Amino acid sequence: MKLVENCIFDSLMPSALDNWNPPKRATPDYFDTVKYIYKYIEFHISEDQAYTILNAFIEKWDASAGQKIYDEELKDFVVEKLRDNFDVLLPTPQLKRVVELIINYLCETGHYFQHEYK
Numbered sequence: 001m002k003l004v005e006n007c008i009f010d011s012l013m014p015s016a017l018d019n020w021n022p023p024k025r026a027t028p029d030y031f032d033t034v035k036y037i038y039k040y041i042e043f044h045i046s047e048d049q050a051y052t053i054l055n056a057f058i059e060k061w062d063a064s065a066g067q068k069i070y071d072e073e074l075k076d077f078v079v080e081k082l083r084d085n086f087d088v089l090l091p092t093p094q095l096k097r098v099v100e101l102i103i104n105y106l107c108e109t110g111h112y113f114q115h116e117y118k
Contacts, residue, residue: 028111030054036105037098045098049088053098056081075099
């Protein structure tokens with residue numbers, strides 16, 4: 001029962017991000033991306049972890065400019081890139097969830113037009 005009480009309590013905690021929505025800019029904003037992650041993440045990650053994951057995502061994103069890329073390719077790249085990185089000790093499903101949130105941010109701000117799966 002204690003776990004249920006904690007979950008209820010956590011869901012009632014207000015956040016400064018509750019009413020925040022990412023502004024639409026000419027290019028994606030690095031810091032807004034992390035704010036978006038924190039607004040929707042269901043588990044705890046440190047700010048350093050968020051930026052490390054975002055940097056790995058950006059590496060693949062930039063290398064794929066002008067090419068068709070699938071969501072799973074982005075997720076797999078980030079997981080592989082951070083496999084031996086001891087700054088981000090998150091299980092694969094959590095790493096993939098953060099990448100999903102980055103993609104969702106890009107979709108919401110109009111910077112990712114295809115949302116495709118293999």
